Amino acid sequence: MDTIELQRIARIENDNWWYRERREILSAELLRFSVPGTAVDIGAASGACCRVLADHGWSATAIDLSPDAVALARTRGVEAYEGDARYLPLPESGYDLALALDVLEHVEDDTRAAAEIARVLRPGGTALVSVPCDMALWSAHDVALGRVRRYSRRTLVDLLDGAELVVERVWSRGVLHRPLLRLLRNRTVRREDLAPLHPVVNEALRLSAALERRLPTASWPGVRLFARARRPG
Structure with a gap:
């Protein structure tokens, strides 16, 4: 993640x-x-x-490839270290939970990254992963964000299976937003497109996401996939 993208995320993530x-x-x-x-x-x-x-009582450690991200996390009171997702600077079997949220799509060797997730989990530990889904939705926006792929349910499950993680659940998010994304997918992305959303647009998207949590849409095509998997033991 470059410094400009990190600054953008830090600017908008609360809202x-x-x-x-x-x-x-x-x-x-x-x-x-x-x-x-x-x-x-x-x-x-x-x-x-x-x-x-x-906030939920967990002891949490942050890992990021960007030294700027690590420095920012530390200023916010987070224990953070610089590290590559393919070669985590962490002990084997050290964690009950590993998060990789919107990460694997940026890693060329995602097989290695998935194996590292499995390695640092304790036997019985849980991995929670999210990725953008469906290469049919690939657009200039993906390129601007530094992604190298989108995933299908099958490719995500195969990736986690290959790391010897037992997949417990895979579900979609952004089902209600998918028609809009398909409409915009071939539009040229400018730097200002990565700026904070207009408050009205942001609130509309928030409300639709809240509505989706109450609908039986987890198996429908969306714009992102979540997966929960477990290290056997």
């Missing part, structure tokens, strides 16, 4: 509908655990998800 939605999903997943434990957030950027983990 942006997607970052808020991602934190809601993480909070809901944390309710599955009877007691908090240790967690690592891979590709943590400014450490927003680590703060969610801390």
Whole structure:
């Protein structure tokens, strides 16, 4: 992640509908655990998800390739270290939960990154992964964000299976937003397109995301996929 993109995320993440939605999903997943434990957030950027983990009583560590991201996370009270998702500077079997949210699509060797997720989890530990889905939606926006692929359900499951993780659930998000994304997918992206959304647009997207949580759309085509997987043990 370059410095400009990091600054953009830090500027918008408190109010942006997607970052808020991602934190809601993480909070809901944390309710599955009877007691908090240790967690690592891979590709943590400014450490927003680590703060969610801390709010739920977890001991959280942030890892990011960008030294600027690490420095920013530390200024926000997050334990953060510089590291590559393919070669995590972490001990084997050290964590109850590993997050890789909107990360794997940026990594050329995602097989290696998935194997590292499995390596740092304790036996019985959980991985929570999110990725953009469907190469049919590939656009200039993906290029601008530094992505190298989008995933199908099959390719995501195969990736996690290949890392010897047991996939427990795969579900879609952004089902209600997909028609708009398909409409815009071939539009040229300018730097200002990565700026904060207009408040009215942002609120409309937030409300539609909240509505989607109440609808039986998890198996429908969306714009992102989430997966929960477990290291056997």
